[in-house]
Structures are given as C-alpha cells and as structure tokens.
Amino acid sequence: MHGLLDISTLHYLVLGAALFLLGVIGVLTRRNVVIVLMSIELILNAVNLNLVAFSRYWQGMSGPHGGPMALHGQVFAILVITDAAAEAAVGLGILIAFFRNKETVNVDEVNLLKW
Amino acid sequence: MLFLDHIWIIPLLPAVGAAIMFFFGRRLQKATVNAVCVGAVVLAFLMACGAVVQYTSWADANHHQPYQKILYTWLGSDTGHLTYATHDGSANFQADAGFLLDPLSSIWLLFVTGVGMLIHIYSTGYMAHEGGYYRFFGYLNLFMFSMLTLILANNYALMFVGWEGVGLCSYLLIGFYFQRKSASDAANKAFIVNRIGDAGFLLGMFFIAWYMGSLRYTDVIAAAHSGRFAIGDPFITAATLLLFVGACGKSAQLPLYIWLPDAMEGPTPVSALIHAATMVTAGVYMVARSNALFVLAPTSMKTVAIIGALTAIFAASIGLVQNDIKRVLAYSTVSQLGYMFLALGVGAFAAGVFHVFTHAFFKALLFLGAGSVIHAMSGEQDMRNMGALSEKIPITYRTMFIATLAIAGIPPFAGFFSKDEILWQTWISEGGAYRILWFIGYLTALMTAFYMFRLIYLTFYSKPRMSHEVEHHVHESPKSMTMPLVVLALCSVFAGFLGWPHSLGGSDRFAKFLDPVFARGEAQVLVEEGKGQQLAAGEKEEESTSPIEYALMGLSVAAALAGWFAASRFYRDADKGYVEPLAASAPPVYTTLVNKYYVDEGYDYVFTGRRKLGDVRLGVLGLGEASAWVDTNVIDGAVNAAGWMTRLTARISGWWDKWIIDGIGVNGPAILARMLSYPARLFEFGLVQWYALVMTAGLVGLVFYYVYH
Numbered sequence: 175m176h177g178l179l180d181i182s183t184l185h186y187l188v189l190g191a192a193l194f195l196l197g198v199i200g201v202l203t204r205r206n207v208v209i210v211l212m213s214i215e216l217i218l219n220a221v222n223l224n225l226v227a228f229s230r231y232w233q234g235m236s237g238p239h240g241g242p243m244a245l246h247g248q249v250f251a252i253l254v255i256t257d258a259a260a261e262a263a264v265g266l267g268i269l270i271a272f273f274r275n276k277e278t279v280n281v282d283e284v285n286l287l288k289w
Numbered sequence: 290m291l292f293l294d295h296i297w298i299i300p301l302l303p304a305v306g307a308a309i310m311f312f313f314g315r316r317l318q319k320a321t322v323n324a325v326c327v328g329a330v331v332l333a334f335l336m337a338c339g340a341v342v343q344y345t346s347w348a349d350a351n352h353h354q355p356y357q358k359i360l361y362t363w364l365g366s367d368t369g370h371l372t373y374a375t376h377d378g379s380a381n382f383q384a385d386a387g388f389l390l391d392p393l394s395s396i397w398l399l400f401v402t403g404v405g406m407l408i409h410i411y412s413t414g415y416m417a418h419e420g421g422y423y424r425f426f427g428y429l430n431l432f433m434f435s436m437l438t439l440i441l442a443n444n445y446a447l448m449f450v451g452w453e454g455v456g457l458c459s460y461l462l463i464g465f466y467f468q469r470k471s472a473s474d475a476a477n478k479a480f481i482v483n484r485i486g487d488a489g490f491l492l493g494m495f496f497i498a499w500y501m502g503s504l505r506y507t508d509v510i511a512a513a514h515s516g517r518f519a520i521g522d523p524f525i526t527a528a529t530l531l532l533f534v535g536a537c538g539k540s541a542q543l544p545l546y547i548w549l550p551d552a553m554e555g556p557t558p559v560s561a562l563i564h565a566a567t568m569v570t571a572g573v574y575m576v577a578r579s580n581a582l583f584v585l586a587p588t589s590m591k592t593v594a595i596i597g598a599l600t601a602i603f604a605a606s607i608g609l610v611q612n613d614i615k616r617v618l619a620y621s622t623v624s625q626l627g628y629m630f631l632a633l634g635v636g637a638f639a640a641g642v643f644h645v646f647t648h649a650f651f652k653a654l655l656f657l658g659a660g661s662v663i664h665a666m667s668g669e670q671d672m673r674n675m676g677a678l679s680e681k682i683p684i685t686y687r688t689m690f691i692a693t694l695a696i697a698g699i700p701p702f703a704g705f706f707s708k709d710e711i712l713w714q715t716w717i718s719e720g721g722a723y724r725i726l727w728f729i730g731y732l733t734a735l736m737t738a739f740y741m742f743r744l745i746y747l748t749f750y751s752k753p754r755m756s757h758e759v760e761h762h763v764h765e766s767p768k769s770m771t772m773p774l775v776v777l778a779l780c781s782v783f784a785g786f787l788g789w790p791h792s793l794g795g796s797d798r799f800a801k802f803l804d805p806v807f808a809r810g811e812a813q814v815l816v817e818e819g820k821g822q823q824l825a826a827g828e829k830e831e832e833s834t835s836p837i838e839y840a841l842m843g844l845s846v847a848a849a850l851a852g853w854f855a856a857s858r859f860y861r862d863a864d865k866g867y868v869e870p871l872a873a874s875a876p877p878v879y880t881t882l883v884n885k886y887y888v889d890e891g892y893d894y895v896f897t898g899r900r901k902l903g904d905v906r907l908g909v910l911g912l913g914e915a916s917a918w919v920d921t922n923v924i925d926g927a928v929n930a931a932g933w934m935t936r937l938t939a940r941i942s943g944w945w946d947k948w949i950i951d952g953i954g955v956n957g958p959a960i961l962a963r964m965l966s967y968p969a970r971l972f973e974f975g976l977v978q979w980y981a982l983v984m985t986a987g988l989v990g991l992v993f994y995y996v997y998h
Contacts, residue, residue: 202982210978285975 186227310427355391380502389443414769486538493531540572557660594634601627637714703785738852
C-alpha cells in the first residue's frame, strides 16, 4: 500500500509534529494564561499521538521488538495523559494564585523578577 | 651504715627548721623557736658525728674511696638526651642531687655543724631581747642547710646551689637590722661582690664541664689523675683561675674582700658563724676539693699563693689601727683566710685545711666573745670606750684570752701548729719567691699577734674609758652565751693536737686522715715543689726534719711573743684619750691604714658615684655608670629593637593580608563577577514566555547540533 492517499506512520508523525509546533507557538506567544495552559495540553497530546503511532508501527513489525504485544508506546501514552491531568490541576492552581496577586490574566504583566 | 645512708637528712633538718619558721614562725613562742631551730642543728651535729664515725670504718673496708649517696638525677637524664660536644668528644651531662662524704667533707661537716650548734645556742641568749627572733633563726637554719649542701655535694652544680644559698643567707643576715641604711647597704655590698665571684665560679664550672665532660668530683678527679692532661694545660689553668675568682669573692681575698668588714653590721652571731667559721671557708673548701685540677696548673697555684699572702699582710696592716672591736676581727679573718690560700697555693693542702679547722674554733670564739663584750657594754663596740673589763666579765675575758693566744700562734694552742705548718711548707717550696712569701707570712704573724693583743689590752686591761652608767651595767652574759665560749676555748686549746707535726714527735693524724683526698695520681709528675718527687710516690709531706724547721718554729714563736710584748707596752695602761703609737710616730701611715688604704673610695671612684676626698672633689671614672648605660641603651636597646622589628613585620604582614590577599585574591573575583553580571542582568525581563523561548531556542540548537554534527 504505497499510494499517496495511503495513511502510513509518517502521516501520524507529521500531524503530531504540527500539533507540537502549534502548542509551542501558543506557549510562547499568547498573552492569556488560560490559553498558555491549553497550549501546554496541546503539546502533551501531540506527544501522545507520536507515542501511539510508533506503538502501532512496532505492532506491525516482526522480530524481537515487534509483534502484537509491543504496547510500550500506548502504555506510556496513558501515563502521559495522567500526568497531563495532574499538571492541568497544578497549572490552574497557579493561575488562581496568579490572578489573586495581580488581578490580571496577562502573562507579560507579571515581571516582578525583572532586574 | 645507718647514718651514711641517710646522710641527706643532715642538710634536711635545718631546712625543715627554716621552713617551719617561714610558715609558722610569727606565731610561735621563743621556746618553740629554740626547740625547732636549735634542736635541728643539734640533731644535725649528732648525725654528722655518727656519719663520720661510720665513714671511717666504711672507708677502711673500701680502699678509702669517698662515700657517695645519690638521691636522684637532678640535671641531665639517664637516657643520654643531654649529650653535648666536649673539647675532645661528647659527653652525657649529668649532675645529681648526690652527697659525697670523704675525709675533706667530714672535717668540714664536723666543724660546721659543731660550731653552728654552739652559735645557735649562743644566739638564744644574745638575741633574746631583739625583735625578729624567729626570722633570725629561720635565716640561720637556712644558712646551715645551704652550707651543708655546699659541703656534702658530689658535683660542682649542687655545690653552686649551696654556694648561692650561703650568699643569699649572708645578705639576709647582714641586713637583719634592715631599718638601718648602713646595714642594708652592707648587705647589698656583700651580695653584689659575692656575685662577681660567682660569675667566675660559673665560668670555671663551664670550662670544667666542657673540657672534662662532667661536673662530678669523682669524674673530674679521675680525669685529672689519668694523665690525659699535661701540666700547665691552658684550659685547666683558665678553669682553676676562674674558680679561684669565685673563691676570692666568697672567702674575701683581694680584690673582693671589701664586703667582709662592712658585714659586721649584722648581729654578732652572724659574724661568728658566717663570716668567721663557715661561709668564708667555702672558697677554701672549693679549692681544696679541686686540688687535683690546681695541681695540674702551676700558674694558678702561684696566683693563689701570692694573692693569699698579699691579702694576709694587707688585711693585717689595716687591722692594726681599727677601733671597732668587730672590725679588727673582720680584718683578722681576711688575713687568716689569706694564710689558708697561701697554704693551698704552695701545695700544702692538708696544712691549709688544718688552719681552717683551728681557725673556725678560735675565730668563732673571738667573735662570740666580742658579742659578749658588746652585750656587757650595752651595745658599745668602739674599743676606745672600753677598758678594765677583765674583772667584771671573767669568763668572757678568759676565753677570749685563750683564743688570742691561739690566733697569735703561741704553742701549744691550736693556731701555732696550723700556722707554723703553713709557714714551713711555704719556706721549703722550690723557688726563691717562696722565701719572700714566707717573709710576708712571717710579718703577718707578727702583726696578728700585735693587733690581737692590742684588742685584749684595750678591752680588758688598761683604764676604764667608758661612761659611768655603762660601767655600772657591765655584767657577765647568761649561761647560754658563756657555755659555747667555754666549749670553743677548750677546742682552741686541744684541737691543735690533732696536727702535732712529726718534727715534734707527733703523728700528724690530721694530715694522715686527709691523705686519700690529696693523693696524687700515678701518671702525674709534679713540676715545681721540691717535695714533688716524694708526693708522687705517695709518701708523707715531710719525712726528715731538718734543723731549719725548728729554727723557723722558734722564729714564729718569737714573732708572736714580740707582738704580744709590743702591744702590752703600748696599750696596757691606755687611759681616756690615749694616742695610737702609730699615729704619733707616722701620721700619714696611720691615716692610710685607718682609712683602709682608701680601697672603698677607689672602687667608688672607678665604678660608681662621685667621691670627695677631704675637700677635693674627684671626678668619676664611672665604669659602673658606663656599664649601666650600656645595659640600658645598648642591650635593652637591642631587645627593644627586636621587639620593634617584630611589630614592623607584623604590620607589613597585616597590610599585605588585608589589601593584597583579601583585596585582590578574595574580593577580586567577586568584584569581577559583579562587574560581569551588570550586562548579564539586562537579559532578565521577568517574563515566563521569554524564558520559555530561550529554552526552546536552546533545544533547537541542540537538536541541530546532534543531527548535523
């Protein structure tokens, strides 16, 4: 199956990279703290996509690392999801502390550590 | 050997007495003080007798070696850590707290404790009405302890401890009436002049230690007898001359005799004990103990003899015209000590020791008797104010008369035998110069008889010249004072018999007793004395008696009688305002003698302050001031300079530490870091997204690096 419309692992990886890139840009560029946190989630999910794609790839391979039980990536993806959830909770906690202190949700207004 | 093994108790007993006086004396009754201090010395005397008796039997069984008892190693160690380089090798320095008993120290031990005991008893009477009773006896006991340590030591270092101790006690006792300026000045003078001698003693000791490798008597004598050293060895000559300087200081020879007449400021028992019988004989003891070294250095022996003879006649001449009864006796002591050194100097060691022995008795008797006279005269010491006391104080008079007969050298009293032996040994020494020394000694004997009988006549005969109240108060002294006088008088009579010479048919047991001490080594050959050959063979000093000996003996007796006769003629009828015959016939001679040859003034001129001689104002040579200036400015200046250098170095070091080490070394990097951080800080905006951007840039950089490297 090598046609242009055949979906191969590469497509997933590219999608994952694109999502990752969007997430990074979002973290670096957006002014609102909530959007930044969402972008972080986007990064983590892009990583998940990557992991699952690779897991599927190895399940299609034969050999010592391959075979139907090469589930390492998917297991790791579950861990990442758990981790993302926890991180979201912590992030929202920081956001609330952030808001209570400065009455704003704009990141570039919290620069107390400026020299 | 009970007493021998515990010989160290003998010095300890008076030391304990002194300690008790020091701690508790003030609260004690007079009777307790007497019991403790006098008892200590009495016990010491008894123990000394026992020790000497036991020694004689021990020595017979042990080849007449000296008996040594070593308590502990005082200086040095048994492990060889104090090894030092000697003149020809190395030696292990060791000086023990050890005691040695041999015939020489036995004699000293007996008369020191014996005469000391009698003087302690006398002092209970003499000092009964004085203040500071316990202090006096404490000092006396301390003196006995020091003197016994000096005598019984088995090495020069411990002897020096005793030497210094007696010097100290002399100072304390001369200055006993310290409220009197003259007394405290005299005490200072005694101690300072003694110290000058001590410097010589120390240097001599150092020479001996360096040259012979040890300070113990047995080692030194063995080395001297071994023949390793030639006669006239320069180092031994130097060492013995320096030791003799020490002896001059302690035993009041020229030029260091000046302290002894002034020392009469102390109470009379002090004069008797310290400045007649015991302390001043320490120098003689030291030279006698070092006889093996002196024999190796004929130059030193000659020096000793010459100084001894000169001192004898010098002091005797001054004593001819003194008016204070104690001064006469003081100069007499200096003169008799000169005789002793003359004897040692010509090699007649046994004769010199014999004279020490007899002199101790009659001189102590003279001083104690003088004290009794002063006591009877209510404190008067000037003979011009005495007279006709023989009936009123008979015991004092008779005992003093016996002592005078002894010191004048009239047979058969003690002084005759010892003095005559010395003069005989001087005459037969080889070399014409010794005849001159004999003549000096002979003149001195003449003068001695004269001034001693002058003293007797002025004090006990002649017309009474004192005031009437004093005359009424004249009374004989209490038993505590007269009993020692009687005992000493008996000794003055009979002690001479111990040295009855061969020429008169006696056995001279004294010299025989001392033979092991003064025997020469096998390998030595004596150079000068005519009797040298005989001595090298270990024979006795004089075997055949020549007629010259009898002739000289007769001359000595004639001199003594002539002096007696002359004194009798001039002073028997001295009345108030009598005139000294010398003052009448030769006034300038008289003035010189009365002013003691102006020696003290001379020393003053050379060393210390300004002197006026009559109306003439002398300048000051001021050697003393010059020395003091050198000490204050040059020596202390050097010390101060060392201190100043230390401070300067410290300040430089401090500056270096503060500004260079701390400034550049420690603070420098910090300042550099701060300077570099200023521009670096500008990158801190405080924005999280900026940090995230930088992190991402770094991450990208890393990825590129790994992919394209």
